[in-house]
Amino acid sequence: MSVFSYAKKYKKQLILGPAFKLMEAIFELTLPLFMAYLIDSGIREQNISVVYAATLYMLALSILGLLCVLVCQYYAAVASQGFGTELRLAIVKKITQFSHTEIDEFGPDTFLTRTINDVNQLQLALAMLIRLVIRAPFLSIGSIVMAFTINTSMGFIFLLTVPIFSFILYILMSKTVPKYQQVLSSIDELNTVTSEQLTGVKVIRAFANEKKMEDKSAKVSEKLANRYIDMTKLSALMSPLTLFMTNMIIALILWVGDINVSVGQLQTGDIVALINYMLQLLAALIVVANLVTIFVRAFSAKKRVEEILNTTPKVQTQPLDKVLPLESENTLSFQDVSFHYPSSSQDVLRKIQFDLKKGTQLGIVGPTGSGKTTLIELIQKFYLPTDGTILLDNMNLLDLTTGEVRESIGYVSQKSVIFSGTIESNLKMGFPNATEKDCWRALEWADCLEFVDDLSMPTAENGTNFSGGQRQRLAIARALISQPSIMILDDALSALDYKTDLAIRQTLARLDFIKNSIIVSQRISSVKEADHLLVLNQGEIVAQGTHQNLMKQSKFYQQIVTSQEKEDN
Numbered sequence: 001m002s003v004f005s006y007a008k009k010y011k012k013q014l015i016l017g018p019a020f021k022l023m024e025a026i027f028e029l030t031l032p033l034f035m036a037y038l039i040d041s042g043i044r045e046q047n048i049s050v051v052y053a054a055t056l057y058m059l060a061l062s063i064l065g066l067l068c069v070l071v072c073q074y075y076a077a078v079a080s081q082g083f084g085t086e087l088r089l090a091i092v093k094k095i096t097q098f099s100h101t102e103i104d105e106f107g108p109d110t111f112l113t114r115t116i117n118d119v120n121q122l123q124l125a126l127a128m129l130i131r132l133v134i135r136a137p138f139l140s141i142g143s144i145v146m147a148f149t150i151n152t153s154m155g156f157i158f159l160l161t162v163p164i165f166s167f168i169l170y171i172l173m174s175k176t177v178p179k180y181q182q183v184l185s186s187i188d189e190l191n192t193v194t195s196e197q198l199t200g201v202k203v204i205r206a207f208a209n210e211k212k213m214e215d216k217s218a219k220v221s222e223k224l225a226n227r228y229i230d231m232t233k234l235s236a237l238m239s240p241l242t243l244f245m246t247n248m249i250i251a252l253i254l255w256v257g258d259i260n261v262s263v264g265q266l267q268t269g270d271i272v273a274l275i276n277y278m279l280q281l282l283a284a285l286i287v288v289a290n291l292v293t294i295f296v297r298a299f300s301a302k303k304r305v306e307e308i309l310n311t312t313p314k315v316q317t318q319p320l321d322k323v324l325p326l327e328s329e330n331t332l333s334f335q336d337v338s339f340h341y342p343s344s345s346q347d348v349l350r351k352i353q354f355d356l357k358k359g360t361q362l363g364i365v366g367p368t369g370s371g372k373t374t375l376i377e378l379i380q381k382f383y384l385p386t387d388g389t390i391l392l393d394n395m396n397l398l399d400l401t402t403g404e405v406r407e408s409i410g411y412v413s414q415k416s417v418i419f420s421g422t423i424e425s426n427l428k429m430g431f432p433n434a435t436e437k438d439c440w441r442a443l444e445w446a447d448c449l450e451f452v453d454d455l456s457m458p459t460a461e462n463g464t465n466f467s468g469g470q471r472q473r474l475a476i477a478r479a480l481i482s483q484p485s486i487m488i489l490d491d492a493l494s495a496l497d498y499k500t501d502l503a504i505r506q507t508l509a510r511l512d513f514i515k516n517s518i519i520v521s522q523r524i525s526s527v528k529e530a531d532h533l534l535v536l537n538q539g540e541i542v543a544q545g546t547h548q549n550l551m552k553q554s555k556f557y558q559q560i561v562t563s564q565e566k567e568d569n
């Protein structure tokens, strides 16, 4: 999809805006003629009524011109702001449809630059298109035509000015545009470093790493500043160069004009009019050059924005088609499933094979980086397996919509994300139609009543006004509110004390609507009562069974248990 399709709605502004600007340009072109008339027939002939009439005409033309400009600016503002808003909404909508694969591929920081900077650039280009794209070339051509009507040799001076001036501008532009691309990539880099440092500010402080981070920030900012200065050094040349050219050409007009006046072919007023036309021509050429820069920048912004708009998510988010009955003997089956992330060809899960029987609880344990979260993400269709088959309720996950899969699952991630708003708005994310009663019931199940006494309690960005354990309990309540059939807790009990951890697991076992639960944990005590345990190491299942069986049969499992017992003692 092209970004232009978002401008289609503003056809009226795109046609009428330039039309009004064109009228203003016509008024502007006729002004020097009245000036010549005022000088030659009014001032020189000392005819006061001509002076009054010419002044009045000039005033009227200026007022009409001003009105036209105002209308055009209004249309340009309406169209460009409307276009920008819609484009930004479309980008955000598209990003929310992206699967984890595209989010990994693009990286969150480039989303920010593309949604803000690039859309601004496109907005500016549209506003300029309305305001200047017809006016500037019209004024350039008009000035040359008017010069020819006054005097042919002067017309040729005007004609010659265009290629010389354009050549100088072209050289400057061709050097600045690539430098602008470098500036853009530096902005991306600065965004990444800044957002990383802001979100990790507490960790940075805890490790007394402020100086190191300041240096990193300074280095990236300096790089951006240098690239920017490098670019502006060239554009700064534009002003003195054009001023020099303008004065040289005016000197030429005065010199040739003087000869023509002395032989009676031109009058003083004509010379004033010609100088005015030349100033208009040069100003219009500078505008054209600026327009070229703006459009070149907008072109690269267009490519970056369209890259997002035209990316088809590997996993399409589709609405709920049917609710899974979950009546098969096995709720979930992994059949020889392997997976590697798009950024690397190395498998992080290899030949995973297990069944989750209806009505049972599954525990997954394993050291960090063993692939536990990846396995959970595959169940929810955030990524697709690179090999093997996943069956949910005896149906291939590939044949189910994301709506069907995710509707059945209540998921609490390792990092409990709480959004700014209220307790109620956070809970309702999981179930928009929830009543107050539903909210309180979910809060009770997740053991939140001791710190929540009002649904309208505010939640700060990232839930920073709650402790880590409270955030995890709120996230569990949010997952439980829709009464899902399968509950997945990905290391979501780790920030809780043993007593609360146990209380929540007992509640999960007691709730009738939960047919199966999957608990991922590094803490054996959180999973040892599970009906079936998977022990993962380096992407492979190294043992599976009940806690008792594993204690007898798996050395690896025994080692984990022993090391944790030592830690606890």
Ligand SMILES: Nc1ncnc2c1ncn2[C@@H]1O[C@H](COP(=O)(O)OP(=O)(O)OP(=O)(O)O)[C@@H](O)[C@H]1O
Residues within 6 Å of the ligand: 104, 341, 343, 344, 348, 366, 367, 368, 369, 370, 371, 372, 373, 374, 375, 414, 522
């Ligand atoms: N988005 C990603 N892109 C590329 N590699 C990834 C990505 N996420 C995880 N990995 C890699 O996949 C492997 C398994 O990671 P995963 O998060 O599944 O492990 P885990 O067992 O859940 O670890 P932990 O207990 O520390 O959360 C790791 O080697 C990790 O580096």
